[in-house]
Amino acid sequence: MLETESDLAGHIGAWGSSWVSAIQVATALNSRIESDMHRGGGATPFEFALLATLRRQPEEAPMSQVAYQLDSSLSRLSHVVRRLETRGWVTRRTSPDDARVTLVGVTDEGLARFRAAEAPYRRLMQEVFLDHLTPEEHEEYARLNLKLLRALRPEHWYVRFVDQRREADASS
Numbered sequence: 001m002l003e004t005e006s007d008l009a010g011h012i013g014a015w016g017s018s019w020v021s022a023i024q025v026a027t028a029l030n031s032r033i034e035s036d037m038h039r040g041g042g043a044t045p046f047e048f049a050l051l052a053t054l055r056r057q058p059e060e061a062p063m064s065q066v067a068y069q070l071d072s073s074l075s076r077l078s079h080v081v082r083r084l085e086t087r088g089w090v091t092r093r094t095s096p097d098d099a100r101v102t103l104v105g106v107t108d109e110g111l112a113r114f115r116a117a118e119a120p121y122r123r124l125m126q127e128v129f130l131d132h133l134t135p136e137e138h139e140e141y142a143r144l145n146l147k148l149l150r151a152l153r154p155e156h157w158y159v160r161f162v163d164q165r166r167e168a169d170a171s172s
Helices: 005-041 045-055 063-070 074-087 108-132 135-152 157-171
Strands: 090-094 102-106
């Protein structure tokens, strides 16, 4: 059994240390986001992300499109939308153009909940992330995270977004 951090570092090496620290940061960050946002706005991180996504839509959006943007299954999204619809935070209806499509939109109450949860989210981002890395470290962190996201999900919307932005920059 390993008893000290130096025993752990010697046992797992540089790649293992990188892996363990990535998992620990993700776990600690998710835990802090969850508690701060729930306390500040009564929303889980997924609910917050859903409200943020809907807030950016010009009108109601197809559930499949929202699921893609949230990197979620339709089943998980449907469950959360049903719960938030009961709270009055979102609306859900069948598309008048295609009965197979369900549209989801955010209500005024949902926007208010988003704003309430946004303040602790932004404060945490500042305290934990922005205040502790230099601009150069942010660039490197973004580069490494994109590389890992590309390995995990090459078709992820953010990977596509970055690639499209790079192509546009290269052609201009």
